[in-house]
Amino acid sequence: MITIDDFKTIALAQYLSDNMIKKILPYLKINTYKESDLVFCEGNSANRFYMLKKGKVLLEKQISEEVTITLDSIKPGKSFGWISMLGGQDFMVDAVSSQTSEILSIKSETIFELMDNDNLMGYNIMKKLLWVVNQRLTHRTKQFIKAIENYPEINKLLNKG
Secondary structure: OOOHHHHOOOHHHHHOOHHHHHHHHHHOEEEEEOOOOEEEOOOOEOOEEEEEEEOOEEEEEEOOOOOEEEEEEEOOOOEEOHHHHHOOOEOOOEEEEOOOEEEEEEEHHHHHHHHHHOHHHHHHHHHHHHHHHHHHHHHHHHHHHHHHHHOHHHHHHHHHO
C-alpha cells in the first residue's frame, strides 16, 4: 500500500493537502519496471497518469528506423503522461524505463472524478500541469533554436546578416 509519505516524494504533492492526497491514495497503482521495459507506447490511449517514485524513465520518439531521440529524462519525484490529463488523447512518445523503476499511476477518469468532486484539488493539479507544459515548451523551443543555429546552411545565413 502507498502511504502519504510515499506520495509526498512526488513533486505534485506539494500542490496538494494531506486530505487531497488521502483521496487519491486508494486509486494509485504501483508497478516495477526493469531496464528497457516500456511504460507506454506512442499511439496508446493516454488513460493513465504516471509518477516516478524510484528509477529513471526516458520519453523517446522514433523518428526513423535507425534514429530514436530522447525528448526528456524523468527523475524520481517527477510526473509524466500529462497528456492523459487532457482526456481522449493518445500518447505521442514512448516511455521507457532506463533502469529498474517504481512507478505510481492512476486512471485518468479517476483523477478527473476526484478533481470534479474537489475543485480546489482540480485547480491545484491543473496549475501544476500548466507549469509543466510551460517548462517543456520552453525547453523544446531552446532545443529547436539550438538545432537551427547549428544547421550549416542556416548558420551561413545567420552569419551573413
